[in-house]
Amino acid sequence: MYPVRVLSGMRPTGAMHIGHLHGALINWVRLQTEYPCFFFVADYHALTTAYEDPDIIGKSVWEMLVDWLAAGLDPNQSTIFIQSRVPEHAELSLLLGMSTPLGWLERVPTYKEQLERLSQKDLLTYGFLGYPVMQAADILVYRASMVPVGEDQVPHIEMTREIARRFNHLFGREPGFEQRAREAMRRLGSKRAKLYEELRTRYQEQGDDTALEQGRALLSSAQSLSLGDRERLFGFLEGSRKLILVEPHARLTKSPRLPGLDGQKMSKSYNNAIAMREDPAEVTRKIRTMQTDPARVRRNDPGNPELCPVWQLHQVYTDEATHAWVQHGCRTAAIGCLDCKQPVIDALLREQGPIRERAQQYLDDPTLLRNIVADGCDKARKAAQETMRDVREAMGLQYT
């Protein structure tokens, strides 16, 4: 089996806000210590909806990358890159498009929804309809097995799995597969090869799942096999052909959804966001004027934290003792809203100090950032090229 690899990306939206930080980046920073991670700026994706406004993309890409590094993404642990600088994304997207049924794309639940939501734009384009294929290519080109997503993205991962499955089914043969699998078996050593053959027969003739599991374990522990031979033997064991594209799994991440200053979802376009590197005086001003429970008109009107977006920020930013203080103080009008907001302001400023500091080195020396990203693009490209060699060969494009 191919090694575990995590992949995730974001469209370039410019400077990130604290909703992005708590919704995704903190999780990415954690993941990079556990798995090999690939994080990319999805600039092609930005063009699917903003093709008429290309000038904003470049600026947004670099601003966003500064924030990723400022949040703690470490280029020594993660591969950080830009989608369009790895042309294999576009190539695989085109090739997957050959075998992806049109009906699958038209049925994507978010397709019609987005068309309606962004009705002021002309999105009846080939690129917009084909966006899930490009998303599948982004994942499959790295043979990424794990994709951290929120619940709403699960159908996209499911679609990627279907696209990979269909591709493997259609193209996953290689000339002389059985003979090459038998040669690979010999490289297992005679004792293991005999056991492998027994397990394979038990699984294929009697459907014995335990035998399948044992066979997989045997192959995983066989040091003598190359990656290609291992894949061949996995395929031979299961009765399938060579696995070329790896079906990814969604890694569901429960992350807090931060409210904006008006209580709606935080978003730059709603003008209700607090940037990750907001000026401290602005942070203070924004929180102090943030919407609260409308019932608290005067200082001695009691309120209900459940109806107040500031309370949602408390849940992310302050401790249990403060929560109890807010609950009691709000409901009895023992505290005013400005008192209540102060611990949130303090915690936000504490969080943002080191972020601003880390960002400064990249703002002072933009070459540093460019070099990190260039290295990341090179690394990503090497991994993508390995997959593309197999894909091209499987699709009959490696002819001389």
Ligand code: SF4
């Ligand atoms: S006291 Fe706190 S929780 Fe209650 S309404 Fe004011 S800001 Fe919101």
